[in-house]
Amino acid sequence: MQSRKKILFIINPISGVSRKFQLPLLIESHLNHDLFDSRVEYTKRAHHATELSKQAADEGYYAVAAVGGDGTVNEVSRGLIGSQTALIIVPVGSGNGAARHLNIPLRPKKAIKLINTAKKRVIDTALINELTFINMAGIGFDARVGWLFSKSKIRGLWPYLKIGFREFFQYNEEEYDIRVDGQEIKSKALLVSVANSAQYGFNAIIAPEAVMDDNFLNLCILRKPGIIKGLNVLVRLFSGTINKSDLYKSIKGKEINIRHNGQLAHIDGEPIELNNELNIKIQPESLYVIC
Ligand SMILES: Nc1ncnc2c1ncn2[C@@H]1O[C@H](COP(=O)(O)OP(=O)(O)OP(=O)(O)O)[C@@H](O)[C@H]1O
Numbered sequence: 001m002q003s004r005k006k007i008l009f010i011i012n013p014i015s016g017v018s019r020k021f022q023l024p025l026l027i028e029s030h031l032n033h034d035l036f037d038s039r040v041e042y043t044k045r046a047h048h049a050t051e052l053s054k055q056a057a058d059e060g061y062y063a064v065a066a067v068g069g070d071g072t073v074n075e076v077s078r079g080l081i082g083s084q085t086a087l088i089i090v091p092v093g094s095g096n097g098a099a100r101h102l103n104i105p106l107r108p109k110k111a112i113k114l115i116n117t118a119k120k121r122v123i124d125t126a127l128i129n130e131l132t133f134i135n136m137a138g139i140g141f142d143a144r145v146g147w148l149f150s151k152s153k154i155r156g157l158w159p160y161l162k163i164g165f166r167e168f169f170q171y172n173e174e175e176y177d178i179r180v181d182g183q184e185i186k187s188k189a190l191l192v193s194v195a196n197s198a199q200y201g202f203n204a205i206i207a208p209e210a211v212m213d214d215n216f217l218n219l220c221i222l223r224k225p226g227i228i229k230g231l232n233v234l235v236r237l238f239s240g241t242i243n244k245s246d247l248y249k250s251i252k253g254k255e256i257n258i259r260h261n262g263q264l265a266h267i268d269g270e271p272i273e274l275n276n277e278l279n280i281k282i283q284p285e286s287l288y289v290i291c
């Protein structure tokens with residue numbers, strides 16, 4: 001008889017809004033225990049997920065499940081990159097960009113059931129100033145909104161949009177000096193995103209052409225619209241047609257250099273302060289995912 005494959009479930013107790021105490025029960029009830037041998041750990045602090053997932057990879061686990069939002073997916077992935085141990089996503093965050101892009105069900109029960117039949121595939125990841133991202137990194141307006149959102153106690157799309165509307169009127173475009181695989185672009189922008197997946201989360205699709213296993217990143221530049229055009233841009237963002245807007249430009253590349261005046265950025269939705277100069281590069285086919 002074949003031995004059961006080991007899966008570690010890492011639950012971030014503070015992510016999203018849903019109740020986490022049901023998760024061990026859902027794993028017990030819906031994972032096929034003839035195939036898998038499972039263990040559950042809760043994160044005790046930021047970055048603990050990376051320590052736990054790295055240890056599981058070193059011990060030859062089949063997979064590690066990130067039970068949380070994109071921040072948890074990011075931290076779990078950091079411990080798995082370059083190993084044979086695959087990432088599983090059980091999305092319980094609010095935006096869940098990576099899960100939505102990979103068509104992973106947003107209901108934890110369904111996401112757990114999917115593990116029983118899903119296949120292992122390989123995806124690209126990326127580095128921004130040596131920090132890993134899986135989904136998206138960005139600077140400009142979205143980084144500012146993300147920063148303010150992280151300080152708000154309320155989660156979900158509406159508080160995010162509320163902060164976005166409020167900030168939009170005060171936020172001025174900034175100058176960006178960008179190089180994509182040697183090609184120079186000088187532009188003012190509302191925001192500049194570097195995307196591995198198509199969306200920020202909440203189905204806000206900033207890079208409709210992004211594919212997670214094409215060995216390319218998508219640099220996206222969005223200029224600031226006026227109020228009327230702004231509504232159009234918002235509709236386009238949520239309908240996956242932002243690339244049809246004349247205020248938007250996107251280019252695929254493997255190595256991207258961005259120089260700008262600010263320091264605020266986000267990496268997979270988590271706010272962070274970085275240098276004025278950002279060096280971003282693709283890490284092709286560096287992470288296995290069960291999806
Ligand atoms: N036990 C913990 N205590 C405090 N922070 C933690 C703990 N475990 C993980 N974290 C931090 O929680 C942060 C947020 O995680 P995550 O993105 O998964 O949730 P979220 O922000 O609610 O989801 P979303 O990004 O979808 O809104 C991560 O940056 C992680 O470092």
